Amino acid sequence: MKKILIAAFVFTIQFFIAQNVYLTKVEKTHENKDKFLYKISEEIKNAEYLGEIEVQGFSKYDADIFSLIYKKAKEIGANTFSLKPFEAVDGSPQNFNPSNYRLALYYLPKEKLQNQTGHLYLFASSGKNQKIAVNKVDYVISPRSYLVIKTTPEEVYTISTKKLLGSAIKIQPKENSSNQYFQISATKIKADETGKGGLNLKSGDIIGLEKSYAEFLSVIYNKQKAE
Numbered sequence: 001m002k003k004i005l006i007a008a009f010v011f012t013i014q015f016f017i018a019q020n021v022y023l024t025k026v027e028k029t030h031e032n033k034d035k036f037l038y039k040i041s042e043e044i045k046n047a048e049y050l051g052e053i054e055v056q057g058f059s060k061y062d063a064d065i066f067s068l069i070y071k072k073a074k075e076i077g078a079n080t081f082s083l084k085p086f087e088a089v090d091g092s093p094q095n096f097n098p099s100n101y102r103l104a105l106y107y108l109p110k111e112k113l114q115n116q117t118g119h120l121y122l123f124a125s126s127g128k129n130q131k132i133a134v135n136k137v138d139y140v141i142s143p144r145s146y147l148v149i150k151t152t153p154e155e156v157y158t159i160s161t162k163k164l165l166g167s168a169i170k171i172q173p174k175e176n177s178s179n180q181y182f183q184i185s186a187t188k189i190k191a192d193e194t195g196k197g198g199l200n201l202k203s204g205d206i207i208g209l210e211k212s213y214a215e216f217l218s219v220i221y222n223k224q225k226a227e
Helices: 002-017 042-046 062-075 211-220
Strands: 020-026 048-056 080-083 100-107 119-124 130-134 137-141 145-150 157-160 168-171 180-184 188-191 199-202 206-208 222-224
Touching: 020 062, 048 062, 062 211, 119 130, 119 137, 119 211, 137 145, 180 211
Parallel strands: 119 180, 145 222
Antiparallel strands: 020 048, 048 100, 080 100, 119 145, 130 137, 130 157, 157 168, 180 206, 188 199
């Protein structure tokens, strides 16, 4: 009986802290085979409004939440979205709340998208501060935050985690190259892939992100100044 009560308590706690994604409004649907779901702002005036999604509850598993949002957006043919703040009593927009927010869904032809080139986005993982260097300039990115660095065509950018056994990559954007997105992960300890039972310590990874997911993170994470 005690075990049943404990299991019920755990289930109840998980229920209340779970994050749920709802398609709360469908104005219309749009037929298209677009695989992307990009963030828009100024382009809204040229976009076709389709509906709204509401996210309730907080979760640190951002990729899982985005997967649910993506599936519901595609149910009505959306290929773009924007944050739609809730309004306060006086009609002013409320501050973003990661435990409850709305996304407006749209259809917009891809050729009408703006600000898709010339920037480097660097996201911290959700756990702790992440140290990183870009061309020997040091940054500390707070949890659930990101930096945006404007890039110059043909210039080489070296991104390093500055840690023992950490990662480093080089990128060289071309003229009109698409924005690039990376996430800096926390320290990892994993099983030895040789099967000999040892452990591998990796003190930092730089992970390339798919554009749609990265643009979702840019909505729910805080933007830091690249000082």
